Amino acid sequence: MEPLHIKDDVAEALATGRPVVALESTIVSHGMPWPRNLETARSVEQIVRAAGAVPASIAVIDGKAHIGLTDAALEQLARADEVLKLSRADLAYGLSSGRLGATTVAATMILAERAGIAVFATGGIGGVHRGAADSFDISADLSELARTGVTVVAAGAKALLDLPKTLEMLETLGVPVIGYGADAFPAFWSRDSGLAAPIRLDAPGEIVAFLQAREALGLGGGVLVANPVPEEAEIPAGEMAGVIEQAHADAIRDGVSGKAVTPYMLARILDLTGGRSLETNIALIGNNARLAAEIAVSLARG
Numbered sequence: 001m002e003p004l005h006i007k008d009d010v011a012e013a014l015a016t017g018r019p020v021v022a023l024e025s026t027i028v029s030h031g032m033p034w035p036r037n038l039e040t041a042r043s044v045e046q047i048v049r050a051a052g053a054v055p056a057s058i059a060v061i062d063g064k065a066h067i068g069l070t071d072a073a074l075e076q077l078a079r080a081d082e083v084l085k086l087s088r089a090d091l092a093y094g095l096s097s098g099r100l101g102a103t104t105v106a107a108t109m110i111l112a113e114r115a116g117i118a119v120f121a122t123g124g125i126g127g128v129h130r131g132a133a134d135s136f137d138i139s140a141d142l143s144e145l146a147r148t149g150v151t152v153v154a155a156g157a158k159a160l161l162d163l164p165k166t167l168e169m170l171e172t173l174g175v176p177v178i179g180y181g182a183d184a185f186p187a188f189w190s191r192d193s194g195l196a197a198p199i200r201l202d203a204p205g206e207i208v209a210f211l212q213a214r215e216a217l218g219l220g221g222g223v224l225v226a227n228p229v230p231e232e233a234e235i236p237a238g239e240m241a242g243v244i245e246q247a248h249a250d251a252i253r254d255g256v257s258g259k260a261v262t263p264y265m266l267a268r269i270l271d272l273t274g275g276r277s278l279e280t281n282i283a284l285i286g287n288n289a290r291l292a293a294e295i296a297v298s299l300a301r302g
Helices: 008-016 026-031 036-050 071-079 088-097 105-115 140-147 163-172 204-217 237-253 258-272 276-301
Strands: 004-006 020-023 054-061 064-067 084-086 101-103 119-121 151-154 177-180 184-187 190-196 199-201 223-226
Touching: 004 008, 004 105, 008 020, 008 054, 020 036, 020 105, 020 276, 026 036, 026 054, 026 071, 026 084, 026 101, 026 258, 036 054, 036 071, 036 276, 054 071, 054 088, 054 105, 064 088, 064 105, 084 088, 088 101, 088 105, 088 140, 101 105, 105 119, 105 140, 105 151, 119 276, 140 163, 151 276, 163 177, 163 184, 163 190, 177 184, 177 204, 190 237, 199 204, 204 223, 204 276, 223 276, 237 258, 258 276
Parallel strands: 004 064, 020 054, 020 119, 084 101, 119 151, 151 223, 177 199, 177 223
Antiparallel strands: 054 064, 054 101, 184 190
């Protein structure tokens, strides 16, 4: 049985070669509080449409992977308390169990590629967690980028991670990392992590030319486009450093581990910044959606 359920407007766009942008659903279910999560999901889809592409939010509902969600499905995800957080290892369980599941970066990439969607916008990718030398806690997002042919637009990796080791792992895995209009690798809420972006490109057309060159060489896997948060919305890295350290210490104190670490720390950072981190998060997601749509439009033009 075909596990994909492709929404009519997405299916039509794919069939006619129109640009489509995949969007993950853990931002809705695990990344933001109600009702801002639903407001943001609707806003991001509208940003994609305004830039000339079709949005395809992805989630698992009633045993099927939905490629493109109705507004009712978005609201269901936003309101639900018990939502599976699905990555490569448990995506099939999400389908076989019939439970409601939100897709991480890795799972969204898998389903986007299967549906024929080449560009995906998210907030920030997962990566190497702090203390990974002892915990071995490394996000499946990194290995997925190495194996699945989708271009991911994000504001770098989540700043609560070990960013130097995350960049090193991406290099080891052969994943190209493009700084969009910037020489520095962004740190989610902050424009500059203090680390250099391996490649700098300044326009969607340049990114498409890069993707076409990779295809001509037969290089598999994905590409990370690191798009800095808009300057007016950023929280500087120096200011965020102490907040992140406190949230990390709290996670250790409370015995939080595995998939629970990121949502726990995001919630803690929200508290510690008095809500400012959420506003920055919303701004960067919209910024990434806009760029992803521009890349998808340029890619569709060939």
